[in-house]
Amino acid sequence: MPTDIERDAISTVGWFLLAGVPVLLALAGTLIWFLVGRALRPVERIRATVAGISQQHLDERVEVPPTRDEIERLASTMNDMLTRLQSADAAQRRFVTDASHELRSPLATLTTGLEIAAADPSVTTWRETSGMLQTQANRMGYLVEDLLTLAKIDDAGLRFVMQDVDLDDLLLEELARLKGVSQHAIRTHIEPARITADPQRITQVIRNLLNNADRHAATTITMNLTTEPGPTTVTNPADKSHDHGLEAAGRTVILTVDNDGDRIPAAQRQRVFDRFVRLDASRTRESGGSGLGLAISQEIIRAHSGTIVTTETPAGHTRFEVILPLQNTHPATVDASTKKAAPDSDPARSSPDEILKTRRGRQ
8 A cells, every 4th residue: 555644744743853852952951941040049149148258247147048948958057157157266366365465464574574674784673573574474384385275175186195093193292282382271082093094184184273272262272082983783703803793884083172262153153164264353364363274174174084063062162073984993992902001090081191102102
């Protein structure tokens, strides 16, 4: 049969496809471009807003569209990031301002003292002011060291050399140092405690707490070091590595430093760990410190998986409490060492010098 009609139909359809497909593709591409552009228009607004935010206008925020989709979550995330950047920038500016303000005072004193001493040919002024200038130079050195420590913390964190440390030995050494310079009565209750820590950094924390207590105490400084047992677990009786079937887990050591000076209001107890904070505005820098010691102490204790807080004693005095994890040592070891210390007396109630001699004798 003749196939002319079929060939004509196929040819017509082919020409229609050849002419219509490009048109359909162009229409589909235009429609897709329009729809995608409309969907991404909020993203472009977010991009333009963020691109226009400078360091001087970190308080600006992007518009959050109420679309309940990824675009809304993206805008919220960008605003949260801008909030963090603004907080970090404000903290950095405040840090630089406070550091400059703290360093300006001893630097001005040193400059003025040196100029006056240089103008006196009799050297009498130099003899009279050399002690004061040395004090200011030492204070500025301490400030610079604290600032470098905080800069390391903000940058990459401090590096610690962890080892087994007898915390009571560190306390006794710092107490001996404090007794030589303090005019306050010092009361102690120290129990043997071993932790895994960086001895230099822990000593820095102890010194900061004792210096702070000595600075603000009226008559008495009280220090207590105790251990708190954790939950008891049953070990395998067949395990010959333990002499007993019970073992304490999660034990902690608690260090408290009290002073009977002006107490810290409850609303200000967390603020004392901020940098360059002095709660008493009338206190001079020489007597009030730089306000960096507690901030550094908090970062060090956090790095040791511990906590440091400001509380109040039952008598209403100021207390700083440090809680650190105790070394994983069998309780019998601690009990045995305690009994060996003094058969007829309680070593925790002995004087610091006696405890130090006893422990050195055991070693």
